[in-house]
Amino acid sequence: MRAARLHGLGDLRIEEVAEPSGEVLVTVEAATACATDVKCLRHGHLILGPYPARFGHETVGVREDTGERVLVGDSVPCARCRFCDVGQTQLCERMTWVLGGFGQRIAAPAAALHAVADGLPAAGAAMAEPLAAAVHAVARAGVAACPDARAAVLGGGTMGLMLARLLVLAGCDVTLADRHEERRAQAQAFGARAVQRLDPAGHDLVMEAVGRPEGWRAAIDAAAPGAAVVLVGGCPSGSEVTLPAAPLHYAELDIRGAFHHTPGEVDRALALLAAGDVDWRALAGPTIGLDELHDALQRPSHGEARKLVVDPHR
Ligand SMILES: [Zn+2]
Ligand SMILES: [Zn+2]
Structure with a gap:
């Protein structure tokens, strides 16, 4: 074969x-x-x-x-x-x-x-495989506890779009940032607001889906005091991120990684696709x-x- x-x-x-x-x-x-x-x-x-x-x-x-x-x-x-x-x-x-x-x-x-x-x-x-990773990342974000959070997604690739859609389904007010006009239009079709750049310190939840150190830094810069920042895009191995020390402490930013998924999250993703929710x-x-x-x-x-x-x- x-x-x-x-x-x-x-x-x-x-x-x-x-x-x-x-x-x-x-x-x-x-x-x-x-x-x-x-x-x-x-x-x-x-x-x-x-x-x-x-x-x-x-x-x-x-x-x-x-x-x-x-x-x-x-x-x-x-x-x-x-x-x-x-x-x-x-x-x-x-x-x-x-x-x-x-x-x-x-x-x-x-x-x-x-x-x-x-x-x-x-x-x-x-697509249930990547969608399951998005389901997992949204679970890591803990949005069930704050459904009307000002949520942001950084990066309008397919993972960013899936994250935006899941946050919309969870009832969040969602803004997706991407420099490509076409991807902003896709985000809007998924029910999110779309911008070129996120407001600094303006979001209660920021989900990063860029997968580069500068994307991780931009996600942290867009987080409001007390926000959760979920890092979804994997950076190339060996890369390093310089973090601003003050907001991590004084603004109590909560930075979480999100990697992969569980078998149950794969089934959840298949159900979302079959139902047409994504x-x-x-x-x-x-x-x-x-x-x-x-x-x-x-x-x-x-x-x-x-x-x-x-x-x-x-
Ligand atoms: Zn994949
Ligand atoms: Zn094991």
């Missing part, structure tokens, strides 16, 4: 590979791509196995044993470590990562599979084949925020 494999930094090859082996074999219908895939290609990533490595972690397909449509979750927590014991499975110390969506078939532990509702197309269901079509980009993947991941993203959809059988 054909699959994309990484042979080293920047070295992506489309190859004929052996059939994968594992508990359940799934024929891939669609795999969406995100900034993590770009990171995997350019810089490597902690979730990648040894080279040559299969990748693609937002995957939907059909189980070969039962014929059911499933989302192949990208991780299975161990259920035994100190984090799994208390339900913080996103921090599992012995996580099994399940990668390989950019291939015609993927093998997965049964525990990684989530049922997909009839009527939810594969490309939409695949309009996945507004976030779907062109469908491409494996041969187009390398160039598509290298291309700088301009204009609207759209996720690549890969059909490995094209």
Whole structure:
């Protein structure tokens, strides 16, 4: 079968590979791509196995044993470590990562599979993986406790747009900041206000979805006294952030990271997509084949925020 494999930094090859082996074999219908895939290609990533490595972690397909449509979750927590014991499975110390969506078939532990509702197309269901990370980040923000908070999202990429939508659904007054006009229009269609720059110290909750040190700093600068700042975008490893000391202390800013998701959050995301509460079509980009993947991941993203959809059988 054909699959994309990484042979080293920047070295992506489309190859004929052996059939994968594992508990359940799934024929891939669609795999969406995100900034993590770009990171995997350019810089490597902690979730990648040894080279040559299969990748693609937002995957939907059909189980070969039962014929059911499933989302192949990208991780299975161990259920035994100190984090799994208390339900913080996103921090599992012995996580099994399940990668390989950019291939015609993927093998997965049964525990990684989530049922997909009839009527939810594969490309939409695949977005449950990043949406689950957004669900997790909003849970970290604790908005249930303050539904009318002045909430802000920094960055109008697909993650920022998903965060804005979830905050709107939670009843927050939401402002999204992005320098691209097209992304501001997408945020408005999701029910948020959109601006080029956030007011300094003007928000009770700031969710950062830029993934660069300057974005983390801008998120802190936009936080009002007593605010929570949730850092959602992962900075490249080795990068450092200089923090302003005074507001952290005197304004009691509460800075939290948000990483990954739990299996329950994946199911919640699938339900939101199936119900149409998050309009996945507004976030779907062109469908491409494996041969187009390398160039598509290298291309700088301009204009609207759209996720690549890969059909490995094209
Ligand atoms: Zn992703
Ligand atoms: Zn664990």
